[in-house]
Amino acid sequence: MAAYAGKTGYGAIESNRANNHISSTSDRNMKQRMECITNLRSRYLGFGVGCLTLFVSIISVSVWWAHLFEREGIKGQPVLYDYVVVGGGPSGITVATKLAKKLYDKRILLIEAGEASQSSVLSRLQKKKGGGGIGMMKGKVEVNQFDIPLLWSGAASREELEEGQKFGFKESLLSHHWPISSILLPKGIGGSGLVNAMIYVRCLPEDIQRWNLTGWTWETVQKQYYDLETYKDWKTPNVYKNESSQASWRGKDGPIVTTPSGPAMDTVAPLFLQSTLARGWPLASRGFNDPSRRVGASYYDFNIRDGIRHSIAEALLGEWNEQETSLNNLDVVAGAAAQEVLFDDSNGQTQTAVGVKYSELSGQGHHARLRNSQGEVILAGGSILTPQLLANSGIFEGGKVANLSGVGKNLHDHPVVNMVFELSPELIEQAPSIFTAGSAMEKYLAAVEKLKQKRDNSTEEGIKEIIEDLGTFATGGFSAGAFLTSPWAKKNVPDIQLTVFPRLEEPHVLQKFQQNSPLAKKFLNKRIQSTCMLVTVALLDPEARYEIIPDRKDAPQSHRDIEIKPLSVDEEHSYFNLPSIALPEGKSSYLTDHDVSRIAWGIEEVRSIFGMPPIAHDIIEEIYPGEKVTNGLLLEHVKTNRLTNSHWVGSAKMGRDDDPLAVVDEELRVRGVRGLRIVDASVIPNVPNGNTHSTVSIVASLAADLILEARMKR
Numbered sequence: 001m002a003a004y005a006g007k008t009g010y011g012a013i014e015s016n017r018a019n020n021h022i023s024s025t026s027d028r029n030m031k032q033r034m035e036c037i038t039n040l041r042s043r044y045l046g047f048g049v050g051c052l053t054l055f056v057s058i059i060s061v062s063v064w065w066a067h068l069f070e071r072e073g074i075k076g077q078p079v080l081y082d083y084v085v086v087g088g089g090p091s092g093i094t095v096a097t098k099l100a101k102k103l104y105d106k107r108i109l110l111i112e113a114g115e116a117s118q119s120s121v122l123s124r125l126q127k128k129k130g131g132g133g134i135g136m137m138k139g140k141v142e143v144n145q146f147d148i149p150l151l152w153s154g155a156a157s158r159e160e161l162e163e164g165q166k167f168g169f170k171e172s173l174l175s176h177h178w179p180i181s182s183i184l185l186p187k188g189i190g191g192s193g194l195v196n197a198m199i200y201v202r203c204l205p206e207d208i209q210r211w212n213l214t215g216w217t218w219e220t221v222q223k224q225y226y227d228l229e230t231y232k233d234w235k236t237p238n239v240y241k242n243e244s245s246q247a248s249w250r251g252k253d254g255p256i257v258t259t260p261s262g263p264a265m266d267t268v269a270p271l272f273l274q275s276t277l278a279r280g281w282p283l284a285s286r287g288f289n290d291p292s293r294r295v296g297a298s299y300y301d302f303n304i305r306d307g308i309r310h311s312i313a314e315a316l317l318g319e320w321n322e323q324e325t326s327l328n329n330l331d332v333v334a335g336a337a338a339q340e341v342l343f344d345d346s347n348g349q350t351q352t353a354v355g356v357k358y359s360e361l362s363g364q365g366h367h368a369r370l371r372n373s374q375g376e377v378i379l380a381g382g383s384i385l386t387p388q389l390l391a392n393s394g395i396f397e398g399g400k401v402a403n404l405s406g407v408g409k410n411l412h413d414h415p416v417v418n419m420v421f422e423l424s425p426e427l428i429e430q431a432p433s434i435f436t437a438g439s440a441m442e443k444y445l446a447a448v449e450k451l452k453q454k455r456d457n458s459t460e461e462g463i464k465e466i467i468e469d470l471g472t473f474a475t476g477g478f479s480a481g482a483f484l485t486s487p488w489a490k491k492n493v494p495d496i497q498l499t500v501f502p503r504l505e506e507p508h509v510l511q512k513f514q515q516n517s518p519l520a521k522k523f524l525n526k527r528i529q530s531t532c533m534l535v536t537v538a539l540l541d542p543e544a545r546y547e548i549i550p551d552r553k554d555a556p557q558s559h560r561d562i563e564i565k566p567l568s569v570d571e572e573h574s575y576f577n578l579p580s581i582a583l584p585e586g587k588s589s590y591l592t593d594h595d596v597s598r599i600a601w602g603i604e605e606v607r608s609i610f611g612m613p614p615i616a617h618d619i620i621e622e623i624y625p626g627e628k629v630t631n632g633l634l635l636e637h638v639k640t641n642r643l644t645n646s647h648w649v650g651s652a653k654m655g656r657d658d659d660p661l662a663v664v665d666e667e668l669r670v671r672g673v674r675g676l677r678i679v680d681a682s683v684i685p686n687v688p689n690g691n692t693h694s695t696v697s698i699v700a701s702l703a704a705d706l707i708l709e710a711r712m713k714r
Helices: 030-045 050-054 061-068 090-102 119-127 149-156 159-166 170-174 205-211 218-228 268-278 312-317 382-392 425-430 438-456 463-474 507-514 517-523 526-531 593-610 631-641 693-713
Strands: 083-086 108-112 229-231 256-260 296-299 330-334 336-344 351-360 365-369 376-379 416-423 480-484 496-501 532-539 547-549 562-564 580-582 619-624 676-678
Touching (some): 083 090, 090 312, 090 330, 090 693, 119 312, 149 463, 149 507, 205 218, 218 229, 218 693, 256 312, 268 296, 268 496, 336 365, 376 382, 376 693, 416 593, 416 631, 438 463, 496 593, 532 593, 593 619
Parallel strands (some): 083 108, 108 330, 376 676
Antiparallel strands (some): 296 480, 351 365, 416 619, 496 532, 547 580
C-alpha cells in the first residue's frame, strides 16, 4: 500500500499515473483467466447459439485490457484534480464528462473498480494514450458481449461468475460482477448500463412531485431528458404505429440514442398487445414515455444505436460519439476500488473532503488529491456501494466525521414475481430468440459494419435494408409490456408493470431458479427454456424497504437476519469491503401485505389477458406458478418467490432539512461535511415509475449543473 502521510491539507496524488491514461491490473493471472474464459464458452454454447464461437474470443475484455494498458510513470510534478468522481457507471460518467466539457481548464479524475466495457469505449480510451484499438476482427467493428443487445441476459447473469468458481478460478469473482449474493451488481466502465435490458422508460411528473423538493420540478427534469436524448425511429412498420417520434417531449440532439422496438419484432409481442386490448386495457399509442399517459400496453423504447447497445458509456466515452470533445482533461482509472474519502479537519469542526484513497486489483494503494478547497469529491457508486464508502469514511449513524442516521436506510427497488407459460409449437417456430438466432450472427456483424460506414459517410441511402439485416441480435429479444392500474392505484398512475419475454431469458429469474434445486431441475434445461415464455410482474410503488449494513470493523456484531451478503473473497483481494443487506429492525418480511395484494392482483390480471384471443390460442398452459395457485396460496407464493429487480434507489436519500433520514440536501451535498456530493441512484428518495436507468442519468446530469452553478458562485 502507498504511504499515507496524513489526512490534512491538499496534497499530491501518490501514484505512478500519466495524464490521459487508463490503469489496469497486471497479467500475473492471465493464464488462469484464459482457461476460465475457455471453459465459459460452453455456457454460451449451451444456449444454442451455434455461431458464438465466432466472437467468443473477443469477449474477454478484461484479458485484453490487462495486455493493452501498461502502467506509465508520471514525468514532473504529481497530478492534482479539481474533481474526483468515484464510480464509472451511468451517473459517474455523466457527471465526469459534463464537467470535463464545461470546465476545459479543470482536471477531472474518474475512478472505476471494474475493467470491462464496450469495445468502442475501450478503443477510444486506449487511443487517448496513443495506442491502437482493441479487438481481433479486422475490417469490422470489434464487438464484444456487452455490445450485442441480444446477449444482455447472459452478460447480466451471475452464471459466468459462478461457473468460474466451479473451475477453481477465484479471480473470476473480480470480473464484471461484484461478489454479493442474490443480487446482480455489475462493475465496469458503464456499470449497470453494460448489462441491463436497455429499456428506456422515463419517470412521471407524479414521481417528482412525490419527492417534494423545491429545486426538483418536472419542468427541470423534463429538460434534462430532452437534452440527453436523440430519438430515432427505425422507419419500419409495426403492428401498432408508434406516434411519439414527433412529440415535443422527444429529444432531437442529445448524446443518448433511443429507438422504438424493431425491426425484428418478437412474434409474441403483437399477440400480447391484441389480447391486452381485448381485455379492455388501452393502447399506449405514443409509447410509455408520454408524460401525460402511460397506462396500457405498448412496445418499449430501447437504448440501441445501429444494432449496438447505446449505453451512457458508449454515448459519452465511446469512439463513435461525434459530439464529444477529446476530453483531454479527463483521466479514467480502471481496476481501482475506492476505499475511503479523505478529509481535512483543520478548519473547524466541519471536515472538508480533500481526496480519495483507492487500491488497484493488485492491492497497491493510492491517494487522489484535490487541488484546492473549490474542488469536490463526487460519489457515484450506486445504491449498494455508496453507503459502504460513506461508512468507510466515517459517515454513518454515530460516525466520527458525520453522524447521519439515514446512511443505508430506505433501500428499495421494484419487487417482481415471474410467470412461465408453455408456447404452442407453431409459435415457437415463428419466434426468433437466443436459441435459434445463431446462424444470423455473421449477417448481423456485417450490417453493424455497414451502418458504421454509412454514418461515417453521412448518407442515408440503403439504411432501411441494412437495418433489417441486423435481425434479432440487434434487439433485446423482447418488445412489449404494459403498465396497469390495480384497484389500489392512485390518481390513475400505474402501479404494476408487465414485461413479456418470448423465452426464459431474464437474469433475475434465472438466478432465482438456480438457487432452488427443484426449480432448476424443472426450468433450467434447453427444452423448457426454448419452448416457454416469461412474464414479469413488477410493483412500481412498493412499501417494502431493505437496509444496507456496511462492513465495519468497529461495528458491533449484528444479530439481524442478513438476506443478502458478500460472497467469500480470498485474502489476496480483501482490500475492499462489501456491505450486507437486511430487513429494517423490527421487520420480519420484506413485502407488506399491501405489496403482496397488488402483485397478486397483477398475476391474476396476466391470467385474464392470456385467456383472451389471440394469445390464448398459442398458450399450452401456465406452468409457473401454475393455474391452481390462487387466493391464499397465491399470496404465500408472492411472499416466498418475489425477486429483486436491480432498480435499487434511496440508500442515501436527498431530502429537506427536517428529514432525519436525508443524507444529502437538495443540491446533493452530503450533510455535515464540505466538498462531498452524491450523484447516483442512492439519492433518489422514492423509486420512479418504471425502469430506473434513464432517471439515474438525468439526476446525474442535473447534479453536474448544480456543481457548475456552485463553482460560478465562488
